[in-house]
Amino acid sequence: MSSDPIRRTPFQRSATDRRARSDAVPGCRRGSDRRSRPITWLALFRDADPERVENALAGCEVLALPAGTPLLRPGEANDAVYLLLSGRLGAVLDSRAPATSAVEVLPGETVGEMSAGDGQPVSALVLALSDARVLRLPRELFWQQLSTLPGIARNLLSVVSVRMRRSNEVMLRAQRRQLELEYLQQELDVARQLQASMLPHREPLFPERSDIDVAARIASASAVGGDLYDAFLVDPHTLFFCVGDVSGHGIPAALFMARVVGLVRITAMGVRAPELLLRQVNDQLCEGNEVNMFVTLLCGFLDTVSGRLRYAAGGHPPPVLLNDEGARLLPLPRGALLGVFEQVAFEAAEVTLHPGDTLLGYTDGLTEAPDTDGEEFGESRLLARTARHDGDAATLIAALRDAVSAHAGGRPLPDDLTLLALRRPPR
Numbered sequence: 001m002s003s004d005p006i007r008r009t010p011f012q013r014s015a016t017d018r019r020a021r022s023d024a025v026p027g028c029r030r031g032s033d034r035r036s037r038p039i040t041w042l043a044l045f046r047d048a049d050p051e052r053v054e055n056a057l058a059g060c061e062v063l064a065l066p067a068g069t070p071l072l073r074p075g076e077a078n079d080a081v082y083l084l085l086s087g088r089l090g091a092v093l094d095s096r097a098p099a100t101s102a103v104e105v106l107p108g109e110t111v112g113e114m115s116a117g118d119g120q121p122v123s124a125l126v127l128a129l130s131d132a133r134v135l136r137l138p139r140e141l142f143w144q145q146l147s148t149l150p151g152i153a154r155n156l157l158s159v160v161s162v163r164m165r166r167s168n169e170v171m172l173r174a175q176r177r178q179l180e181l182e183y184l185q186q187e188l189d190v191a192r193q194l195q196a197s198m199l200p201h202r203e204p205l206f207p208e209r210s211d212i213d214v215a216a217r218i219a220s221a222s223a224v225g226g227d228l229y230d231a232f233l234v235d236p237h238t239l240f241f242c243v244g245d246v247s248g249h250g251i252p253a254a255l256f257m258a259r260v261v262g263l264v265r266i267t268a269m270g271v272r273a274p275e276l277l278l279r280q281v282n283d284q285l286c287e288g289n290e291v292n293m294f295v296t297l298l299c300g301f302l303d304t305v306s307g308r309l310r311y312a313a314g315g316h317p318p319p320v321l322l323n324d325e326g327a328r329l330l331p332l333p334r335g336a337l338l339g340v341f342e343q344v345a346f347e348a349a350e351v352t353l354h355p356g357d358t359l360l361g362y363t364d365g366l367t368e369a370p371d372t373d374g375e376e377f378g379e380s381r382l383l384a385r386t387a388r389h390d391g392d393a394a395t396l397i398a399a400l401r402d403a404v405s406a407h408a409g410g411r412p413l414p415d416d417l418t419l420l421a422l423r424r425p426p427r
């Protein structure tokens with residue numbers, strides 16, 4: 001027991017004590033002629049001989065515990081039973097659990113009777129939930145003098161039973177919460193599967209085509225994430241692709257992401273210009289966006305015959321072009337985050353993918369991935385690693401994932417990370 005903050009006074013029947021006890025103990029009868037013997041109003045001493053109780057308690061101490069003070073610590077030895085006179089104590093079985101999980105101990109109830117009874121270590125952390133006063137009953141006195149008085153053993157059983165019922169209710173509530181959590185976890189697993197099934201999965205994405213080589217991967221930081229990618233043919237010679245990153249994480253980001261994927265798909269089938277696509281998607285997302293979520297997007301249309309690629313972006317990191325000359329960041333045409341301001345104009349840029357060239361889209365989870373000192377992976381590492389690559393789209397993605405993972409020292413990444421590589425195979 002920590003002694004520092006605790007004030008000790010001998011137990012005496014002061015007028016204040018009488019008032020405090022009669023206020024604190026449920027069922028006490030203020031104003032009756034029993035007021036002259038306040039201690040016997042405590043449930044533990046109900047119907048016991050007051051004279052003998054008071055004689056036994058004569059040398060006991062009253063401890064004043066400021067709120068937050070521990071009285072008993074799990075694992076320690078204990079040689080006393082504590083009777084709560086006023087205030088509130090809490091018993092916490094798992095000391096890492098929040099104080100709200102404490103089982104309350106109310107005035108008139110005891111703590112410490114288990115270890116003081118069987119000599120085993122203290123079984124729970126008991127601390128003052130408010131300023132409290134407890135009567136310390138040394139083990140010998142409690143078991144040899146008090147508990148042998150007629151009625152006290154039965155009273156103790158009933159006091160402990162009341163506390164145990166309260167404890168059972170707390171445990172029941174915790175079990176129900178646990179069940180609800182498990183149910184939510186199952187729902188989250190289904191949500192994750194549904195979210196994954198929304199995006200194309202094959203590797204490469206178009207194994208039947210010899211004129212395009214596309215691969216993409218998402219690594220989500222949470223069970224369900226907000227990153228997205230897509231790639232599909234809007235006609236036999238035009239490939240649409242996009243990479244996006246929704247603000248935030250978890251279920252809200254996943255729902256918003258599903259909305260973005262749907263909107264982009266529908267829009268891409270009708271609008272073949274990336275800047276118009278972003279404008280239309282932005283206007284749709286702004287409508288009724290009360291939760292103020294947004295998405296960054298990079299998208300483009302590739303003419304698979306000529307290699308002409310038109311792209312546009314809104315708040316998204318610039319794509320990388322890998323060709324004979326090395327790897328470089330492509331310029332970002334004008335654009336803004338989608339879902340924030342209506343009627344924003346987007347511009348497009350053009351580049352030609354020659355056979356053997358690769359375009360890489362990614363989310364900032366890649367460049368912002370920290371190492372153990374917090375240093376980000378950054379654009380220079382991205383360009384250096386990409387420049388060394390000589391192979392297909394899927395192996396570029398695997399190489400970059402390995403490089404980021406090594407940079408992070410194998411620790412889980414704090415943000416979702418998405419990569420999409422689009423290559424025109426060499427002739």
Ligand SMILES: Nc1ncnc2c1ncn2[C@@H]1O[C@@H]2COP(=O)(O)O[C@H]2[C@H]1O
Pocket residue numbers: 072078091093103110111112113114115116121122123124125126163164167
């Ligand atoms: N589940 C519980 N609910 C309420 N009080 C408890 C619970 N478990 C232990 N205690 C009390 O916390 C005390 C810690 O010290 P003891 O093990 O001596 O005796 C214990 C009881 O008085």
